[in-house]
Amino acid sequence: MLRIPKYRLPLLIGGAFLSLIGIGQAEPPRLSLPLDCTLGLDCLVQQYVDLDAGPGVADPACAARSYDGHKGTDFRVNAARIAREDVAVFAAAPGVVLGLRDGEPDRAPGAPSPPPDALDKACGNGVLIDHGAGWATQYCHLKRGSLRVRKGEQVARGQQLGAVGRSGATEFAHLHIGLSKDRQVVDPFTGASVGEGCGQSGASLWDFALAYREAALIDASFSARALNRRALARGEDRAERLSSRDPALVFWAQFAGLRAGDVIALTVIAPDGAVFAQAQKRLPRDQAEYLFFAGKKRRADPWPGGRYEGRAVLIRKGREILKITRPLSISR
Numbered sequence: 329m330l331r332i333p334k335y336r337l338p339l340l341i342g343g344a345f346l347s348l349i350g351i352g353q354a355e356p357p358r359l360s361l362p363l364d365c366t367l368g369l370d371c372l373v374q375q376y377v378d379l380d381a382g383p384g385v386a387d388p389a390c391a392a393r394s395y396d397g398h399k400g401t402d403f404r405v406n407a408a409r410i411a412r413e414d415v416a417v418f419a420a421a422p423g424v425v426l427g428l429r430d431g432e433p434d435r436a437p438g439a440p441s442p443p444p445d446a447l448d449k450a451c452g453n454g455v456l457i458d459h460g461a462g463w464a465t466q467y468c469h470l471k472r473g474s475l476r477v478r479k480g481e482q483v484a485r486g487q488q489l490g491a492v493g494r495s496g497a498t499e500f501a502h503l504h505i506g507l508s509k510d511r512q513v514v515d516p517f518t519g520a521s522v523g524e525g526c527g528q529s530g531a532s533l534w535d536f537a538l539a540y541r542e543a544a545l546i547d548a549s550f551s552a553r554a555l556n557r558r559a560l561a562r563g564e565d566r567a568e569r570l571s572s573r574d575p576a577l578v579f580w581a582q583f584a585g586l587r588a589g590d591v592i593a594l595t596v597i598a599p600d601g602a603v604f605a606q607a608q609k610r611l612p613r614d615q616a617e618y619l620f621f622a623g624k625k626r627r628a629d630p631w632p633g634g635r636y637e638g639r640a641v642l643i644r645k646g647r648e649i650l651k652i653t654r655p656l657s658i659s660r
Contacts, residue, residue: 356509357421357459358535359516360485362467363403363492363503364416371415372544374404374502374584375616377515381523388517389540390526392614393585399513399522400466400506404584405492406547407437410501411563414474414491417467417503419483423459430475432495437561441497451504452496455489462511468504469496500561507533541585543649546617548581548640550656555580555621569657572630578623579605579638579654586615591643594622599634599658633660 365371378394380386387394405415432452451468455477458464471493477483492503507514513522517540519530532538549566552574559565560582570577579596586592590611598604607622620640635657642650 354461356514356519356533357423357463357465357507359420359465359505359507359533360418360535361538362418362420362465362505363405364418365403365405365409367538368545370406370409371403372546372584373401373538373541374500374544374546375402376517376540377401377513377522379515379520379522379524379526379528386526387540388515388520388526388528389542391542391585392587393542393616395616400468400504401516402502402504404500404502404546406563407501407561408547408563408566410492414471415501416491417470417474417489419457419485419487419489420465420505421457421459422485423457423465423483425477425479425481425483426456426458426464427479428455428475428477429453430470430472432472434472434494435498437494437501437563438558439494439499441499450497452498453490453493454496457483462509464508466504466506466508468506469493469498469502471495543583543585543587543590543642543644545640545650545652546582546584548579548638548652548654550636550638550654551578551580551621551623552576554578555619557619560619568655569659570631572633572658572660574626574631576623576625577604577631577636577656577658578621579640579656580619580621581638581640581652582617582619583615583642583650584617586611586618586642587644588613589645592618592620593641593643594620595639596622597637597639599632599636604636631658633658 376387376394378398430453453470454468470490474491516533518528520528551565593608595606596604605622638654
């Protein structure tokens with residue numbers, strides 16, 4: 329299971345915790361999408377707040393899309409998008425910058441998290457914003473050198489703070505945003521604090537439609553070779569067009585939030601409508617993320633030209649909870 333060390337809130341800067349300064353806002357802030365992406369297309373919520381105050385794990389729905397001590401919401405960005413361009417991080421609500429850190433290196437795609445003795449900088453490059461009356465948001469794992477704000481600056485909702493990176497304790501490019509009230513972690517999906525328990529029916533603090541998802545698709549595409557996890561983490565091994573003489577034809581899908589007993593079914597449909605390749609797997613245990621593929625190596629004859637289609641289905645307790653398709657064109 330993918331695990332990342334615990335975060336420390338508020339942001340640790342210069343060896344001391346920053347104190348929060350109220351500026352007269354009694355109600356909890358309404359939070360906008362804090363990065364420039366389209367949910368379900370090039371980004372997703374990878375992990376939620378852990379609402380279990382003990383050693384167990386409980387996300388807002390009392391499931392395990394979190395890990396012990398996780399203090400925020402992780403918005404993961406598609407690796408191909410990150411490889412192509414910077415992805416802006418925005419202030420989710422207006423406030424004052426209480427502190428920031430820059431200069432921490434970005435980790436190589438697919439590199440393991442730093443050792444436990446580096447946890448004082450688990451957030452990496454980040455920004456801490458005071459929203460008044462003890463409310464604050466923290467933004468972690470920003471790209472080195474991307475920060476655009478200064479300590480003490482008043483920021484507006486949607487103002488750019490920096491760009492998504494891989495600094496600190498992270499194994500993939502994402503933004504960790506944490507919400508707190510008087511230094512107590514708050515789940516923005518329900519408004520519940522850690523220790524109040526999961527399954528709360530409180531109102532969401534997001535100012536846009538963002539519902540809890542029991543599982544999510546990280547990415548899916550085709551490749552002309554056997555898959556390499558580091559290449560995928562760099563945004564490679566993905567194609568919408570291949571040559572008839574490429575050495576392999578592989579369809580892959582990567583999921584987040586899988587549970588023991590889940591079934592992944594992949595199918596590749598040939599231009600004539602026949603099944604070109606298929607694979608199915610039942611997971612023996614929970615998986616924070618899982619990569620699965622189906623395909624063939626080319627023996628001698630070229631691949632038939634035309635339009636192929638990759639289909640991925642995630643089945644939980646006999647019910648389809650995710651279903652996606654991806655096209656592929658092969659030139660003759």
